Amino acid sequence: MATVTNRHRIALIGLGGISQSVHLPLIARLHDRVQLAAVVDLSAQRTAEIADAHGRGIKQFLSVDQLLSSGEKIDGAVIASGGTHAVDAKKLLEAGVTVLAEKPLGYSLAEHKDLANAVDSSGLRVGYMKEYDPASREAKKLLENLHIRSVEVEVLHPADAAQLNFAHLRPAATDVDEAVLAAASKPTKTAIEAAIGGAPGKDIDRFYPNVVLGSVIHDIALLRYLMGGIGTVEEAHHYGDEFPGSLFMRGQLKKHPAPWTLNWHFIAKYPEYQETVTIHHDEGTVQLVFSVPYVLNGPTRLNVVRGLPALGVERTTQTWPQCEAFETEWKEFLDLIEGIPNEASSLDESAADIAVGQCMINALASSLGAPLGPNTEAVITAKGNDTL
Template sequence: MRIALVGCGAVTQAVYVPLLSRRRDLFEVVAVCDLSRTLADAVGDRLGATSRHTSVEDMLAEGGFEAVVVLNSGSHGETVRRALEGGYAVLCEKPLALTRAEVAALPEGRLMVGYMKQYDPAVRRAEELLAELGGPGAIRSVDVTVLHPSGASQLAFANLQQAHDVDADLLASLRAAETELVSRALGESAPESVRALYGVSLGSICHDLSLLRRFTGSPREISYVETWGEQLGSVEISGPLPVRGRFSVRWHYLEDYPAYRETVAIHHDKGTLELVFPAPYLMNAPTTLTVVSGGESRTEWRDVTEAFEVQLAAFHAYVNEGKQPLTDVAGALEDIVTAQRIAARYAVQHDLPIGGESA
């Protein structure tokens, strides 16, 4: 399948370039696009893509591919809209957008939203075991803890190509447009603390929201939100699950922490299913599933199959065989709505202004 890549930054270089290089049986990258010509050329050279662009509009107009993989930072809504209008299938990294309005404006088309942890073999095994236990009705609680070191430390191994050739005025205009989108989501008067919380919810905690969707369904209510530490160092979120039990998420940005670590513990009537995720940028590093059952029996389960690679294969199957993805437009919209509920609950608790879609 001939594909085009939009965005040639950290995730593309560290994850997608090596995976697409070894999955040439499924994909041929024929076009790349980035605001930086330096990055477009670097990724194009590594993948053998001769068509290189600094404008999405120009790339889509030239064509020559069947699908678009959207990997750039910020909101993806406008890029996805243009690609779908052009008749292309789209794999879009999370989050799909920053506002509900952007999602509502998307035309019909083939769209898959990438939450690679949903495709992790340990997560799929946990889903199977939970189904055997009775599904969401057997859950007492889901407890999540994320220890998040700096992005630079997580990607130090990757020797990333840096961009220094993007016009400063263009960057400023893009940042202003993104600020306006966040204002539509939260209201013009939303303070920086609420905006930062929304950014973390859509940029990182959304992975955990996507797992809740798989295990229990999205939470319909957010009961409590608190933040503490410098520059939003820690976040705590809790509320009821849609069928039974409660969830809690504790997210900590720890710049100098030795390594990324994410733990998701599903406590049910007969024991616990515990998932421990490694740093997401380390290819084929296994997630550990620990099954705790009667008599304090503990069984560990691992599979080195790379979740990002499974996700790419799922996109290929979606486009060519019609196999439905784990997250479509509706699922991505649920995560945006939950992130807005998180922001709104925090604002209400602290008597801060909230408006826009979140109101």
């Protein structure tokens, strides 16, 4: 049997839903290029279970500090833990490790500035899988040099079980000491307070990390990737008696004199996650329809409407079932470890997305009658950016 060579030693940090449903299966799929060398999680029980289930010789650690102090050789690390990833990303980059961090990289612009001042971020990528989707990449090509008229985003978000039942996730960890959990959560709380202040009311402290930077940020990043992004946030409203309910937002695009609107709905019993991005332009329509993101090889539909000679109309639908967005993300991450650069989102793009998210939460807080404090990042960002 031939010996497998040129495999990169990877540490997987955070062993929750995204790691179990996406990253671990892809590590197995990319066995010719990846060796899972270490797993890191606050739960010793979970690290042991995952290590035992995914190969021999996988080292187990309870923190990135433990990993780095162990002397274990690591080429790259995927950060998929809860909360901010900026602290661990900084430590890993300082140690010369290439990093792929799940979104959001952080919750404050201060975190991004600290990273920019402290480390070379050329070895950092932020995991916005939609920019690796073949449908998104084709849509970006189609939209080049076109005059955009409007962008409409609709997200139908069911309860997590409707997206993750198939993955048979391991039960939640119960062996993490409360003091350890509190210490691990402190950087996230500090960053969120810097962004929106302490206890702003009206569930703003839940909307910001869980909805705006937990879900809507995918759309913020996608519009940036496709057409230069969001320029202004002019309106944001919440509907529904319970959190998170529904959000409506609107504003203008950054590089086009055209409006964007977003309708985001949490509907617990909706049968399946769906996200639709419809872009009308001077010559027709480009539409992306995304399905459950955690189901690998569930293809995005690219619907295109365009004119033909003699007043004809062509309507096409394309899918790429053999090309998985997360897998492409992994392959380009491995290329980056090998010194092959790419233009995927990194520190600057993440900071730009956080700034848009802060403008969104500032507008939402105002509409809910719970305006943020004048010294919060979100207010300062909103006042300082007529165009983001």
